Amino acid sequence: MSIFSGLGALGRGLFSDNKGPWGQAPGGGSGDGDPPEPPGGPGPWGDTPKRRRRTEPLGGSNISSLDDWIARSKQRLGGGAGGGLPTRPSGSMIRWAALAIVLLWLVTTASHLIAPGERGVVTQFGRYNRTLESGFSLTLPWPIERVQKVDVENIREINLGSASEETLMLTGDQNIIDIAYQVRWNISDPELFLFELAQPEETIKQVAESAMRQVVANVSLQGAMGAQRGIIEGRVAEEMQQTLNAYRAGVDIQGVAIRQADPPAAVNDAFKEVTAAQQEAESYVNQANAYALQLRQKAQGEAGAFDRIYIQYKAAPGVTKRRMYYETMERVLQGVDKTILEAPGVNSYLPLNELKRPAPKGTP
Amino acid sequence: MTGFIRRHPLMAGGLALFLLFVLMSTFTIVPETRQGIVVRFGKPVRIINPYKAGQPFGSPGAGIAWRIPFAENIVWLDKRVRDIDMERQQVLSTDQLRLEVDAFARYRIVNPSRMYIAARTEERVESALRPILGSQLRNELGKRPFASLLSPEREGVMENIQNGLNRVARQYGVEVIDVRIKKADLPDGTPLQSAYTRMTTARQQEARSIRAEGLKRAAIIRADADAEAAQTYAAAFGKDPDFYEFYRAMQSYQTTFLGDGNGKPAPTTVILSPQNDYLKEFSGR
Numbered sequence: 001m002s003i004f005s006g007l008g009a010l011g012r013g014l015f016s017d018n019k020g021p022w023g024q025a026p027g028g029g030s031g032d033g034d035p036p037e038p039p040g041g042p043g044p045w046g047d048t049p050k051r052r053r054r055t056e057p058l059g060g061s062n063i064s065s066l067d068d069w070i071a072r073s074k075q076r077l078g079g080g081a082g083g084g085l086p087t088r089p090s091g092s093m094i095r096w097a098a099l100a101i102v103l104l105w106l107v108t109t110a111s112h113l114i115a116p117g118e119r120g121v122v123t124q125f126g127r128y129n130r131t132l133e134s135g136f137s138l139t140l141p142w143p144i145e146r147v148q149k150v151d152v153e154n155i156r157e158i159n160l161g162s163a164s165e166e167t168l169m170l171t172g173d174q175n176i177i178d179i180a181y182q183v184r185w186n187i188s189d190p191e192l193f194l195f196e197l198a199q200p201e202e203t204i205k206q207v208a209e210s211a212m213r214q215v216v217a218n219v220s221l222q223g224a225m226g227a228q229r230g231i232i233e234g235r236v237a238e239e240m241q242q243t244l245n246a247y248r249a250g251v252d253i254q255g256v257a258i259r260q261a262d263p264p265a266a267v268n269d270a271f272k273e274v275t276a277a278q279q280e281a282e283s284y285v286n287q288a289n290a291y292a293l294q295l296r297q298k299a300q301g302e303a304g305a306f307d308r309i310y311i312q313y314k315a316a317p318g319v320t321k322r323r324m325y326y327e328t329m330e331r332v333l334q335g336v337d338k339t340i341l342e343a344p345g346v347n348s349y350l351p352l353n354e355l356k357r358p359a360p361k362g363t364p
Numbered sequence: 365m366t367g368f369i370r371r372h373p374l375m376a377g378g379l380a381l382f383l384l385f386v387l388m389s390t391f392t393i394v395p396e397t398r399q400g401i402v403v404r405f406g407k408p409v410r411i412i413n414p415y416k417a418g419q420p421f422g423s424p425g426a427g428i429a430w431r432i433p434f435a436e437n438i439v440w441l442d443k444r445v446r447d448i449d450m451e452r453q454q455v456l457s458t459d460q461l462r463l464e465v466d467a468f469a470r471y472r473i474v475n476p477s478r479m480y481i482a483a484r485t486e487e488r489v490e491s492a493l494r495p496i497l498g499s500q501l502r503n504e505l506g507k508r509p510f511a512s513l514l515s516p517e518r519e520g521v522m523e524n525i526q527n528g529l530n531r532v533a534r535q536y537g538v539e540v541i542d543v544r545i546k547k548a549d550l551p552d553g554t555p556l557q558s559a560y561t562r563m564t565t566a567r568q569q570e571a572r573s574i575r576a577e578g579l580k581r582a583a584i585i586r587a588d589a590d591a592e593a594a595q596t597y598a599a600a601f602g603k604d605p606d607f608y609e610f611y612r613a614m615q616s617y618q619t620t621f622l623g624d625g626n627g628k629p630a631p632t633t634v635i636l637s638p639q640n641d642y643l644k645e646f647s648g649r
Contacts, residue, residue, distance in 0.1 A: 123395065123396065123426075124427065125393050125394075125427045125428045126393040126394050126395035126396065126426050126427055126428075127394070127396065127422060127424075127425070127426035127427035128396050128421035128422040128426065129422060130422075168549055169547075169549075170514055170548060170549065170550065172514065172515070174510075174511070174514070174559070175559070175563050175566075176550070176556075176559055176560070176563065191421050194396075194397075195396040195397050195421055195443075195444065196444055196445060197444055197445050198442055198444040198445060198446045198447065199446075199447060202447065203445075203447065203470070206447070206449075206468050206544070206546055207544070209546045209547065210468075210544040210545060210546045213545065213546065213547060213548060214515060214517050214545075217514040217515040217548070218515050221563075243542065243544070246541070246542065247445055247470060247541070247542070248445075263563070264560070266560045267560050267563045267564050267567065269564075270563065270564040270565075270566075270567035270568055270571075271567055273567060273568060273571045274567050274570050274571045274574065276571070277570070277571035277572070277574040277575045277578075278574050280574075280575055280578060281574050281575055281577055281578020281579070281581070282578065283578075284575075284578040284579050284581070284582040285578055285581050285582050285585065287582060288581070288582035288583070288584075288585035288586045288589075289585055291585075291586055291589060292585050292586060292588065292589030292592075293589075295589045295590065295592075295593045296589055296592055296593060296596075298593070299592070299593035299594075299596040299597055300596055302597065302600075303596045303597055303599065303600030303601070304600075306600045306601060306608070306611060307600055309611065310603060310604060310607060310611075313604075313607055317607075321607075321610060324610075324611070324614055325610075325614065326642075328614040328617055328618055329617075329642050331618060331622060332617050332618060332621040332622060333621075333634060333642075335621070335622060336621055336631075336632040336633065336634050337631070337632070337633040337634065338633075338634050338635075338636060339633060339634065339635040339636065340635070340636045340637070340638060340643065340646075341635060341636070341637055341638075
């Protein structure tokens with residue numbers, strides 16, 4: 001713990017202003033044998049300006065302050081060779097600078113602001129010590145304790161497969177599917193995440209690929225493309241979680257989402273043909289339905305008409321029948337060429353070609 | 365002491381630096397993620413922070429460790445789970461079908477001194493185990509028909525591969541904790557093309573059967589409608605077949621000679637005999 005004693009000495013030196021830290025009290029608890037202290041230091045800093053001012057009137061001499069100081073330094077140190085070289089005010093400046101550096105060191109390495117959703121993993125000389133919750137906390141300064149901040153709330157995403165490039169996978173029925181998916185995960189245990197796996201993100205990616213391949217190899221192509229997507233997503237997430245737990249990865253799989261599950265481009269046309277065939281089949285059925293509807297209506301209409309007339313016919317069969325007969329005959333014979341052959345034994349020559357002519361022709 | 369420093373500041377500084385150097389080379393910070401082998405003149409003498417299964421973090425092991433300066437040297441090895449990523453391998457199934465397999469294994473150094481003697485670095489362990497993983501994979505998968513290669517997890521194949529790999533891994537002081545198949549694809553070229561062809565023809569077959577199914581359904585719908593219409597007609601007309609005969613004849617004459625409203629019928633010439641029922645009043649009886 002040499003750092004500590006050094007720190008203490010520095011602090012004492014800084015705050016005991018009127019003592020002249022290393023100059024006045026030889027071996028006075030402060031810097032005894034501490035290796036990092038600059039060896040040439042104590043000599044020139046033997047006195048502070050304040051102290052000198054106080055001593056000047058006491059001494060009552062009229063020699064210049066510099067001479068006075070050199071003389072006294074020599075007296076005290078007994079041949080301090082380098083005495084008098086540095087300028088005097090720098091002593092206090094260096095102290096303040098040192099104080100500032102120490103403060104900066106403490107502020108930056110001993111106090112930690114852990115953001116919400118983060119945890120701080122504290123290691124003491126490399127050994128795991130504790131985990132800090134979010135908020136402000138203090139630790140021992142840097143070389144002793146070190147804090148690694150880990151964001152545990154943030155949900156990270158790994159995208160596997162892309163729309164531009166085919167990621168082919170074999171399905172259970174030995175078909176090939178082009179699949180793209182996303183894995184969302186976060187860190188559940190920051191210590192495990194930091195210390196257990198050499199490449200956590202790469203591991204998660206590989207585990208995802210392996211789990212997806214495994215699950216897709218157990219479903220059919222049709223299932224993977226449509227109905228069973230949700231089941232696949234759930235099973236991949238579960239499989240990944242199991243594997244990562246076995247690795248003690250400290251990772252929670254939040255979910256797997258299949259973004260795309262299509263047949264490969266090479267066979268896409270054939271799949272479109274199936275869709276087209278479905279449409280076609282649907283249109284056959286629609287046409288048949290239209291026909292059926294029409295036919296039914298027609299049958300009902302005709303049957304209804306017959307029923308209505310039949311009621312009238314029943315009321316007066318003979319008359320109705322004759323009336324219908326004559327009305328129909330009128331309508332029929334009105335618009336047609338008529339030829340009446342009178343004599344029973346007469347076979348007249350029928351000019352069939354001429355009959356077709358519109359001009360009426362016939363015997364009176 | 366202070367007196368000495370004052371008298372010989374340069375010497376004291378040099379001494380201090382030397383002490384600092386000795387201190388720094390004696391004590392080392394051991395992080396949780398590493399284990400170290402203390403090697404004295406090339407011979408491993410003890411292990412710092414070795415992996416023990418189930419040991420929680422923060423246990424003694426990691427922290428500050430010491431060594432004899434200048435004489436001992438620390439070789440660091442990873443304590444974490446590491447990855448061996450295999451190159452793609454072609455596997456031939458028992459039914460002579462090819463599959464391209466990409467696998468990875470996870471391992472951990474469990475016996476650092478053996479590992480140090482056998483391989484020195486993690487990279488060399490990995491390059492030694494990689495071909496063995498490949499051959500284990502080929503051996504195990506090559507014993508099976510193609511259909512079961514697609515999901516080897518179900519049949520304990522992965523466990524066999526892991527055990528086989530572990531037999532070799534133990535000689536390197538490492539333990540394989542998992543072997544997984546990342547990808548299993550058909551090789552490019554003929555196998556892939558024939559799979560595509562199979563998929564295409566299967567889809568075409570499906571398309572045809574869907575069309576035929578559509579036609580079948582359409583025919584049934586039409587027939588049902590015909591039957592229903594016939595039933596409707598029969599129910600209505602069956603009440604009086606004679607009258608229907610007459611009624612339908614009248615309708616038929618009209619349609620035949622005058623048309624059903626959908627276009628003019630061909631010109632018709634009717635030759636009537638006076639005996640015709642219609643003309644019976646003609647003779648003036």
